[in-house]
Each structure stands twice: as structure tokens, then as C-alpha cells.
Amino acid sequence: MNENDQAHDPRIRELLRQARMAPGLPPRFQEQVWRRIELAEAPVETGSWLDRLANLIMRPRFALPAAAAVLLAGIVAGTLEGRLAARHDAQMNYLASVAPQAGFYASH
Amino acid sequence: MNRTLLLLLGALALGTAMFAGSYVAARHTTMACCAQPDELGWLRVEFHLSDAELARIRALHEGYRPKCAAICAQIAAKKRELDAVLAQGLQGTNGTAGAQVKLNELAALRAQCQAQMLEHFVAVSQAMPPEPGRRYLAAMQQLTLGHHEQLEQTMSDAPGHEHHH
Numbered sequence: 564m565n566e567n568d569q570a571h572d573p574r575i576r577e578l579l580r581q582a583r584m585a586p587g588l589p590p591r592f593q594e595q596v597w598r599r600i601e602l603a604e605a606p607v608e609t610g611s612w613l614d615r616l617a618n619l620i621m622r623p624r625f626a627l628p629a630a631a632a633v634l635l636a637g638i639v640a641g642t643l644e645g646r647l648a649a650r651h652d653a654q655m656n657y658l659a660s661v662a663p664q665a666g667f668y669a670s671h
Numbered sequence: 672m673n674r675t676l677l678l679l680l681g682a683l684a685l686g687t688a689m690f691a692g693s694y695v696a697a698r699h700t701t702m703a704c705c706a707q708p709d710e711l712g713w714l715r716v717e718f719h720l721s722d723a724e725l726a727r728i729r730a731l732h733e734g735y736r737p738k739c740a741a742i743c744a745q746i747a748a749k750k751r752e753l754d755a756v757l758a759q760g761l762q763g764t765n766g767t768a769g770a771q772v773k774l775n776e777l778a779a780l781r782a783q784c785q786a787q788m789l790e791h792f793v794a795v796s797q798a799m800p801p802e803p804g805r806r807y808l809a810a811m812q813q814l815t816l817g818h819h820e821q822l823e824q825t826m827s828d829a830p831g832h833e834h835h836h
Contacts, residue, residue: 613679634685637689638692640693642693644694645696645701646698650701652702654717656710656712656713661788662814
């Protein structure tokens with residue numbers, strides 16, 4: 564068996580792989596990688612506060628929370644307004660039955 | 672179109688869509704869950720009335736409706752009489768005097784209607800527990816007489832509509 568054949572032997576390859584020392588990652592490696600990516604992606608901060616806000620929101624860390632906040636705000640506001648409208652409808656329905664000019668009152 | 676504008680428009684569209692969807696859903700759900708066979712449903716929900724309280728109020732309500740309808744019919748008839756006088760024209764003393772009489776009669780009927788309405792509101796409030804009763808009476812006065820007073824106030828504040836006494 565020559566040297567080339569030995570290199571293709573799976574057992575020898577596994578032994579070689581295990582014998583190779585992998586250098587340990589420095590502390591907080593992943594966090595530093597993400598910070599570098601964000602810094603690289605962040606444009607030079609020029610323009611209005613609106614542009615800066617948009618840039619901030621477009622970063623991966625803030626995009627999802629910002630979208631969730633918009634969704635939540637819409638749902639909460641819509642639900643509250645819908646319930647108020649239903650309550651107002653019911654109130655006007657009652658008023659129309661006891662006050663002859665309920666339609667007039669409701670429209671003012 | 673820059674990215675900021677697109678982002679803002681997208682957020683606005685998303686928020687609006689969520690608002691509209693939630694509004695429709697909440698309105699329908701509230702109306703469906705709290706719907707009553709008649710117009711007294713609002714009273715039950717708003718003032719947390721028991722079945723017994725609602726039954727007492729229902730009796731008052733049913734008693735009041737025909738009286739209310741009768742006076743409304745009288746008001747409508749008096750308005751037609753006033754319209755007829757106005758259609759004949761207001762020239763001369765007889766024209767304005769005739770209109771004045773009809774206006775006075777109409778005002779008297781409206782006052783009678785309001786008094787009857789207030790009497791009903793008081794009776795209904797007394798059929799409720801004290802705190803909800805007070806709240807009901809205040810709300811009804813605000814919604815009926817209060818609005819009328821606001822309208823008068825608005826008219827008296829309008830430029831060129833001052834009443835000098």
C-alpha cells in the first residue's frame with residue numbers, strides 16, 4: 564500500500580482529523596462577528612433623523628421587533644376602536660328607541 | 672424613491688391593514704357577543720344589569736314607547752301645519768301671527784316630549800342600582816338635552832348670529 568492509498572483509507576483520515584488541533588475561538592467571537600457585520604452594513608450617518616431611524620430599523624437586530632411593533636400597534640388600536648364603535652352603535656340604537664330625535668343627536 | 676420612504680410607506684400600509692382588520696373583527700365580534708334581541712342590549716352591557724333589573728326596565732320601556740310615538744306623531748302633524756302656513760307666505764300680520772302660533776304650539780309639544788323623555792330616564796335610572804342609575808341619567812341627559820344645549824350654544828356663538836338683549 565503506497566502513501567496515496569493510505570490517505571484514502573477512511574480510518575486513517577479519521578485519525579488524522581482527530582489528531583489535528585483546532586485553535587479555540589476567542590471569547591465573544593460570535594458577538595464580535597455580528598458587530599463587524601452591522602458596522603460594515605451601516606452607512607455613513609448622514610441625512611435626516613428619519614433616514615437614521617430607517618437605517619436603524621433595517622438592521623437585522625431591529626427589523627423584526629419594529630415590524631412586530633407596527634403590527635401590534637395596528638391590532639391594538641383597531642381592536643379598541645372597533646369595540647368603541649360597536650358600543651357607540653348599540654348606544655345609538657337604544658337612544659333612537661327612547662329619544663325621537665336620536666338621529667339628530669347622533670349626527671351632531 | 673429612496674429606501675426610507677419605501678420603508679415608511681410599507682410600515683404605514685402594514686399598520687393600516689392591521690388596524691382595519693382588527694377594527695372590523697372587533698366590531699363584529701363585540702356586536703355578535705353582546706347582541707340582544709332588542710335595543711336594551713346596550714343597557715345590559717353598559718350598566719351590568721341583572722335579568723331582574725332588565726325586566727323592570729323592559730316593562731318601563733314598553734310602557735314608554737307608545738306614549739313617545741303618540742307625541743312624535745303630534746309633533747309631525749304640527750310641523751305639517753307650520754309648513755302649510757309657511758307655504759301660504761308670511762306677508763302681512765296674519766301670516767307672521769299664524770306662523771307664530773304654530774311655532775309656539777310646536778315648541779310646547781317638543782317641551783312636553785322632552786319632559787316625558789326625562790321622566791322616563793329618571794324612572795329607568797331608579798330601576799337600576801344607585802351608581803349605574805346616576806351614570807345612566809347623566810349619559811342620557813348629555814346625549815339628549817346636552818346636545819341640544821350645545822347646538823344652541825354653537826348657534827349663539829356663530830358670527831352674525833348674536834342675540835342682543
